[in-house]
Amino acid sequence: MTALIDSAPEQALITHLESLVGVANIAYPNIHFVPKLAIAYYGVMFLGVPPDRLGHGSADRHTGIMQVDVYGLSNKGAMDTIGLARAVAVQFDRVTIIDDNGTKLRVIRPPALGPHGQDVDRYKVPVSITYTIIN
Numbered sequence: 001m002t003a004l005i006d007s008a009p010e011q012a013l014i015t016h017l018e019s020l021v022g023v024a025n026i027a028y029p030n031i032h033f034v035p036k037l038a039i040a041y042y043g044v045m046f047l048g049v050p051p052d053r054l055g056h057g058s059a060d061r062h063t064g065i066m067q068v069d070v071y072g073l074s075n076k077g078a079m080d081t082i083g084l085a086r087a088v089a090v091q092f093d094r095v096t097i098i099d100d101n102g103t104k105l106r107v108i109r110p111p112a113l114g115p116h117g118q119d120v121d122r123y124k125v126p127v128s129i130t131y132t133i134i135n
Contacts, residue, residue: 009133010046012100013066017042020091035071037121040084043069047128062133063108072123078116081123085113092129105131 010029018026027033027043035041047065068088072081089111096107107129114126 007046008101008103009062009064009105009131010066012098012103012105013129013131014044015100016091016096016098017044017068017088020087038073040070040072040081042088043071045069049130064131066129066131068127068129070125070127072125074118074121074123078118078123081125082113082116085116085125085127088127089113092127097134098131104134106134108132 014026014028021042025039025041027035027041029045033041033043045067047067049063049065068085070081070085070088072078072084092107092111094107094110098105098107109130111130112128114128116123116125118124
């Protein structure tokens with residue numbers, strides 16, 4: 001996939017997600033996306049987190065959160081969408097280290113599934129993935 005994101009760490013995380021769900025099923029940040037009616041899809045956003053101070057006199061550590069919203073089909077039931085969200089969480093397990101073209105990241109907390117919701121034709125389950133750059 002051609003880089004869609006200006007930030008190397010964010011692109012590395014998206015590339016890791018693409019290896020699980022494929023490129024065509026992801027709504028990338030700031031890019032127009034029309035979901036196909038009969039399949040689940042994944043929305044990606046990056047949440048701002050202030051840098052952590054590692055200790056007195058040390059440099060800042062970049063920590064971030066990628067949220068993946070899993071949109072499943074209502075006619076398949078909530079458990080189907082929760083299962084897809086759990087697969088995303090497993091893909092980004094706490095011990096995961098992502099090394100993508102010289103950008104090295106580590107997932108520092110177990111991915112968290114948020115409360116699910118439903119509209120007319122979709123269930124939505126958010127998955128929050130907290131990472132830090134370890135270069």
